[in-house]
Amino acid sequence: MLGTAHPVQAEGAQPSTxxxxxxxxxxxxxxGYKRATLSWESTPLWSYQFSGRGGRLDLTGELGVSYWWANKDRNPRNAWQLSAIPMLRYWATEKFYLEAGIGATVFSGSGFAGKNISTAYQFGDHVGAGYQITPSDRIGVRYSHFSNAGIKRPNPGLDIIQVTYTRKF
Incomplete structure (x- = not known):
């Protein structure tokens, strides 16, 4: 299956120069905290079209920068984060998708919102779903969990539910 896959471009999409x-x-x-993220997403690095009405599976790369801020008296009150996440996106139809990814992230410190997360290096686990509004616009919801996978204790992790908007160019 993987050996026969090849990058594809969505029908009607124009390549960017x-x-x-x-x-x-x-x-x-x-x-008790919020997160704002700006990400760049690659075109599909790999894609597999299932036979019949089985949908399509895409692998994309996602590079992002995030700013976190905590409510009221939780210290440290803010943090920056860089992330690199390979995302698998299953298109059940031309409009609806499910997604999942695991990747590396780096925080600006080892503490945030009253939590000692022990290491600046964290893993990010993501699951979500979304809808293609137009050929260029997509909205979704995503749950993300960040932790150091037990590399060092304590490892309380950070969980976030996000609303996403994506614009292809």
């Missing part, structure tokens, strides 16, 4: 892909904005809410 600058930097193909998409830009997405995410706004998330967690337990």
């Amino acid at each position: 600058i930097l193909p892909g998409a830009v997405s904005m995410h706004m998330g809410f967690g337990d």
Whole structure:
């Protein structure tokens, strides 16, 4: 299956001469904190079209920068984060998708919102769903969990639910 897959371009999409892909904005809410993210998403690096009405599976790369801020007296009150996430996106129809990804992230410190997350390096686990509004615009919802996978204790993790908007160019 993987050996027969090849990159595909959505029907009617125009290739970009600058930097193909998409830009997405995410706004998330967690337990006493918020997160705003700006990401660049690659065009599909790999794609597999299932036979019949089985849908399509795409693999894309997602590079992002996020700003986190905590409510009231939780210290440290803010943090920056860089992320690199390979995302698998299953298109059940031409409009509806499910997505999942696991990747590396780096925080600006090892503490945030009253939590000692022990390491600046964290793994990000993501699951979501969305809808293609137009050939260039997509909206979705995503749940993300960040933790150091037990590399060092304590490892409380950070959880966030996000609303996403993506614009292809």
